[in-house]
Amino acid sequence: MSHEIYLDNSATTKPYDEVVQYIVEVSRSYYGNPSSLHTKGIEAENLIKKARLQTANVLRADPKEIYFTSGGTESNNLAVLGYLRANPRAGKHIITSEIEHPSVLEVFKHLASEGFRVDYIPVDTRGTIRLEALRNAVDSETALMSFMLANNEVGAIQPVSEIVKIRKELCPSAVIHIDAVQAFGKIPIYPAGMNIELLSMSSHKIHGPKGIGALYVKKGVRIKPILFGGGQETALRSGTENVPGICGFGLAAETTASAMEDNLTKVSGLKEFFIGKIKENFEDAVINSSDEALPYIINVSFPNLKSEVLLHHLEQKGIFVSTGSACSSHKSSQSHVLKAMGVSAKYIDGAIRFSLSAQNTPEELDTTINSLKEIIPVISIKHRGKV
Ligand code: PLP
Numbered sequence: 001m002s003h004e005i006y007l008d009n010s011a012t013t014k015p016y017d018e019v020v021q022y023i024v025e026v027s028r029s030y031y032g033n034p035s036s037l038h039t040k041g042i043e044a045e046n047l048i049k050k051a052r053l054q055t056a057n058v059l060r061a062d063p064k065e066i067y068f069t070s071g072g073t074e075s076n077n078l079a080v081l082g083y084l085r086a087n088p089r090a091g092k093h094i095i096t097s098e099i100e101h102p103s104v105l106e107v108f109k110h111l112a113s114e115g116f117r118v119d120y121i122p123v124d125t126r127g128t129i130r131l132e133a134l135r136n137a138v139d140s141e142t143a144l145m146s147f148m149l150a151n152n153e154v155g156a157i158q159p160v161s162e163i164v165k166i167r168k169e170l171c172p173s174a175v176i177h178i179d180a181v182q183a184f185g186k187i188p189i190y191p192a193g194m195n196i197e198l199l200s201m202s203s204h205k206i207h208g209p210k211g212i213g214a215l216y217v218k219k220g221v222r223i224k225p226i227l228f229g230g231g232q233e234t235a236l237r238s239g240t241e242n243v244p245g246i247c248g249f250g251l252a253a254e255t256t257a258s259a260m261e262d263n264l265t266k267v268s269g270l271k272e273f274f275i276g277k278i279k280e281n282f283e284d285a286v287i288n289s290s291d292e293a294l295p296y297i298i299n300v301s302f303p304n305l306k307s308e309v310l311l312h313h314l315e316q317k318g319i320f321v322s323t324g325s326a327c328s329s330h331k332s333s334q335s336h337v338l339k340a341m342g343v344s345a346k347y348i349d350g351a352i353r354f355s356l357s358a359q360n361t362p363e364e365l366d367t368t369i370n371s372l373k374e375i376i377p378v379i380s381i382k383h384r385g386k387v
Helices: 017-029 039-059 072-086 102-113 131-137 160-170 243-258 260-281 307-316 336-340 345-349 362-379 381-386
Strands: 066-069 093-097 117-121 142-148 175-179 198-202 213-217 297-301 351-355
Touching: 017 243, 039 066, 039 243, 066 072, 072 102, 072 142, 072 175, 072 198, 072 213, 093 102, 102 117, 102 142, 117 131, 131 160, 142 160, 160 175, 243 260, 260 297, 260 362, 307 351, 307 362, 336 345, 345 351
Parallel strands: 093 117, 093 142, 142 175, 175 198
Antiparallel strands: 066 213, 198 213, 297 351
């Protein structure tokens, strides 16, 4: 195997070299407990302060609005459960979409079992929520709405400004939580300007370490912890802080954000190039990611084959992709996202997610196309039927 081609960046990204070096340095030299009163503790505390500022700067937020968590899953849980627990009189109705990540959907399922009225807003063929359905769902009892900014399987971007408008019209007291795990660091996100109250981030999607993330909580919004203990993170998230992880996340956020525009231009070019080549070479392939989607994610259906078989053939050539989302790939069920978008079973079975980073090159995508040209005729069900 010559060169590894990593096209699974929505599952996780390769950490930046400088982030890895920084994590090693912090682990080695700044191992104090940030709660300790001596200099070792204060040094560690100051490093967290720096990372909080780095993260806040990306969102143009106040560092006091940033709470470090163990990642996107915890941030999503904390946002939804924490808000509803802190505001029991806010209402018993909550809204999300059919294409959310399991770390939101499962929380909503749990809340439904506790007696909350739940609405799941459907999406159109591009994966965008149906605003009319949202308009019909919001009522005076709505306490919270949770929508992802960019979908992890197809890259569909939700119209947050329209969601905010509907909230203002129909239930101004409802809060909006945005799962920005796939979009953070890739497109500009300024929660204050967007008029949203809660926003989840994860470090390992932006070339930072795994097991660390953050929740933005707008100043003045009350939220209760879901973990109890020593009262770290202003009592919202107890547990000795993951100092190396937090520092790695802060640096990754700053590094990614400083190149956001260039990266977006580069990756948009890569998406255009790749889709052009797919259309040129595979007549019956269907692109499930719309032109307006986050360019980092390109979901393609190749009919008449099983995506898992294609994935493993590509892997043998050193090319790493995903079928749907890696987070739930151990489940054999079909992608709930593609299903909600109205993609037929035949096309869901052959769906592959190519997810990019700014580190990918056109040459890598060319090699991938050539590999697909070799593999697909061999594994296609139609072909096998003939021989
Ligand atoms: N939300 C979205 C949209 C995701 O894509 C993911 C991970 O794939 C998560 C949440 C969970 O993040 P984490 O892996 O940091 O728990």
